[in-house]
Each structure stands twice: as C-alpha cells, then as structure tokens.
Amino acid sequence: MKITIIGGGSWATAIVKILSEGNVHIKWWMRSSEDVEHIKKLHHNKNYLSSVEIHPSKVKPYTNLKEALRDTEWVVLAVPAAFLTDALKTITKTHLQGKKVISAIKGMIPETNQLVTDWIEETYQIPAQQIGVIAGPCHAEEVALEKHSYLTIASPNLQLANDFAALLRCRFVSTSALGDLYGVEYAAVMKNIVALACGITHGLGGGDNFQAVMVANAMQEIRRVVDVIAPMERDLSASAYLGDLLVTAYSQFSRNRTFGNMIGRGYSVKAAQLEMNMVAEGYYAVKCIYEMLKGYKVDIPITNFAYEVLYEQAPLKREFENLKAKLK
Template identity: 60%
Template sequence: MEKIAVIGGGSWATALVKILSENKSQIHWWMRNENDVQHLVNYRHNPRYLSGVTMDLNYVKPTTDIADAVAVADWVILAVPAAFVQQALAPLHKNAFKDKVLISAIKGMIPNENILVSDYLERHYKVPNSHQLVVAGPCHAEEVALEKQSYLTIGSHDIATAEQFCELLRNRYVKANPLDDLDGIEYCAVIKNIIALACGIAHGLNYGDNFQAVLVSNAMLEIERFLHSILPMHRDLSGSAYLGDLLVTAYSQFSRNRTFGSMIGRGYSVKSAQVEMNMVAEGYYAVESIYELNNHLKVDMPITTAVYHILYERISPAVEFEILKDKLR
C-alpha cells in the first residue's frame, strides 16, 4: 500500500484524496482547520469543499499535524494555494522531504519570490528536480467528484517516476499520462489562470463568444512567446496539458478564475470579489508574478498586461479592454 501525504483542504486536494484512496493508497491528509478534521472523522466528508464525496477512513487519515503526515509518506502532494505554501510548510524541518517524491498540484507561483513551486522546493527544501512532479489538467475537481471522464498529465524530468504516479491515479474515470516538461507545464498552468481571469472579465463586460475565441487563441500565442523566452525547448502546445488545460479554465462554469474575472468585469472590487467567492483565484496572485518577471524578459504579453492593470493599478476594465481589443488579431 502506497503512503501518500496530501497537504491542503480545498476542492482539488479533496478530489485527489478521493481518487487515490479509492485506488487503495493510504492517505495522510493534512488540513489546517481542526474543526474540518473532526468533521471528516465524524461524517466522512469535507464540510467545505466537494461535500458530496464520502471518504473511506480505512484509507484516509485526516490530521492537523503536517510533520506527522509528511514523515510517514513516500509521496507528498502539495495542494494549497501558492500564496500560502510558505505558511503551510513553515513547521517542517528543511530536510523533511529527504528521499520523498513531491507532487505539486498548485497552479500558481510563490509571491514576492516570483518563482515556481518546484523552484521553491529546490531552493528552500533541497528537493531535486528528479524527485518532483507536477499535476496538470484539463481537469476540474467538481467533475472528478461527479466521476465524469477526466484526464491528467504528470510532468516530470523523470518519466519513470511520473509513470509510477500515473499508475496510482488511473481508474475507470481518470486517465493519466506522463510528460517530460515539468517547468513548461508549471508556467503554462500559471498563465492559463491569468487568461481565465481575462475571459471572465470579458464575460462580465458582455463581450460575446466571437471575442472570447479571439482572446483564447491570442492567449496561446502569448503563452508560446513567454515559454520560448524563459524555457526554450520543443513542445507541442496543442496538447492536453497546455491547450486543454487553458480551454477548460477559460470556459468552464467550475473555473474560479473565470468566475473571479467575471465579477471584476461586472464592477466588483478585488476585495469584494474575494470575500464573496470565499475561494482563492490563483490568477490574481499569478498575474503580479508573471508581470514582474516579464519586466525583465520584455515578451509581448498584452492580455497579461491588461489583467495586471485592472487588478493592481485599478484601471477600469471597460477602458483596458478597449485598449486590448485593438492589440488582438
């Protein structure tokens, strides 16, 4: 029986716990809130997210002690928002991940440092790239909960390790495949959340399907330019881990980034949208990191720039999109 620590109590963490525990892995599930842990023990479901999913406590061991959860595991999945990674991992010793495989299910960057989660783990916890994986979609937690057919891509520099983890995920409604582009998948996952914000803003401003299609197709070109600048290598961006993940995040009713963007487009302030959603939209933090990185790279990224201006410089969404629409082709 594989021993896996899952760090995080949100919807994506819950979906991964469901998949892995149903495949008979032993899950040590760290959740920050003691009341949530107790609720899970008593009623076998997460009270805050995907509450319709029932957990088998023979395989799921909830805890608020992150050190204990990590210590007994061979695999450690990080599924907290990127902005809270440092806080969540703070109780751990710098050698806590020695000889373990770290899997990032986080689609964001570490704020202030403006680095990927994989780079943060290597820099602060000495986890080599060969012991790191990243989970990419296209896949929404809500559809996993409903057991709708889903696809996952596991990015890694070590295909054999990625394939091992794929085996732990595969079931009748989840297909998983390895891909040797850990960093490219991470960056694409970060930027697609920014694009989803832009799509939401456009929807909130009452732009139609024609504009949305042009926005997304231009977004793929923007992602390609950025990846070529920061991580040049041959990659087929029409694959599921890139284009597929972008499409589901840009268009789905389950996309929290699209929802957040739509609220901004309809006139909500950033703070009021965050309070009403009660969920973290990774794109809000990601756009600042990518924008600041691009101050050095000088890549043409009009969509990212527009979203940054709206969220951080408080420029009117209507005004900013009037400028943006003339830059799209």
C-alpha cells in the same frame, strides 16, 4: 503505498477521491482541527465537495504536519500558492528528505515570483529528479461527479512521472506522463491569467466571438512566454497545455473566470475574493508573471490588461478598448 496530501480545499479533496480508488494509504493534512474531526466522524469534507465520501480505511486526516509526513513516500501539495509558505512553515528540509514531491498547485509564490517546484527545490533542497506536477483539464467538481477526466504528470524524471500517473489512474481518470516540467507549470500559471482576463471581458459584455479570439491569442501569448523562459521543443496542442487553457477559460467551474467576471461587473478585488470564499490563483499570478517578464522582450497584451485592471486600478472600459486593438 503511503501518500501525504497537504491542503483541505476542493482540489485536495478531489485528489483524495482519485487516489482512494487505488491500493494506497492517504495521510491528509488540513489546517482546521474542526474539519479533521468532522471527516473522522462523518467521512466527508463539509466545506468542499461534500458529496465525496472519505473512506476511513484508506484516509486518515491530520492537523499535525510533521506526523502526516512521517513514513510516507509521496507528498502532494494542494494548497494555494499564496499560502504555501505559511502552510509549510513548521517543517524543515529533514521532513521532506527522500520523499517524492508532487505539486498540484497551478500558481506561483507571490513573495519570490517563483514556480512552486523551484521554491520547493530551493527551500527544502529537494532534487529536481524527485519533483513533479499534476496538470491537465480537470475540475474538482467533475471529479466529484466521476466525469471522465485526463491528467498529465510532468517531471524531468519520467520514471517518477509514470509512477505517479499510475497511482492516479482509475475508472474515471486517465493519465499520462511528460518530461516538460517548466513548460507545463508555466502554461498552467498563464492559463489562470487568461481565464481571469476572459472573465473580466465577459463581465464587460464581450460575447462568445470575442472570447474565442481571446483564447486563440492567449495560446500565442503562452507560447511566447514558455518559449522565452523554458525553451524546448513541445506540442502546446496537448491536453496538458491547450486542454487546460480551454477548460479554465470557458468552464462554469473555473474560479479564475468567475473572479474575473465579478471584476468586469464592477466588484472590487476584495469584494470578489470575499464573496467567492475560494482562491483564484490567477490574481496572484498576474503580478508574478508581469514582474518576472520585465527583463524579457516578450509581447503579453492579455497579461498586461489583467495587471492594469487588477493592480493599477485602470479604467475597465479603457483597458478593454486597448486590448481589443491588440488582438488579431
């Protein structure tokens, strides 16, 4: 089995580690030729999860994307959504023809306010039945430590979801399959917004009590959003939805929470981004969701709070008080 992984960050590295537990050959594309040479010589990613050993018998790194895509059955996208169009600019629909595409990206395409799967389907004419997403409460840092984690593969094609779930299943990762592609993907986008908002309010002095109320209200907000955008029967208490929200809202490893916390403590957006040196998907998702929902009558106080703070530069304390008044 040959799998191409696109992306060189922590989550891409974690997916390489998980898949390497199975009987697969991984073609790993990353932008930096220096990083590729480092992995070839020293068998680890020096920039992300550097403790993870990259097995040369199973993993071959590439800088040429077309070569990395040749003769593979699966393609896993693990590039931040804001940079995906640039990462794939050298390929056409013929390079993805007949391949199964799995998005490990929990964000939206900022230029078009689209889900990654919608953008892939439209841009590269990949049938929806050949597309899936990886979801669930699983931080890359804990994968590196081999802490037991749970992942859900969602796709309108349950056979595809089950097949890829089997590839990811290993001694420290349990997997399951789900048919709710859009619900899972929108919930993943929303939980990053919530985690960012939780970070902002924590930086402003909101304690554990307030954070718990925030998350409870956030689950209701997520339900309203996914029900209006992708209505269907779904159990939002499942780990792919609620579990992912909880770990992102509370974990020390959550980059969205960390980014928000820095904003709440007075950092500018640019300063926070530079200091983190990692992408917080929630920052871009806030604007995408805010603009996309303008035509819907749906109550999104937490998303509105994050948008006013991040994009309108509204006074933090004033917006915090406004949010307090809207939560129950």
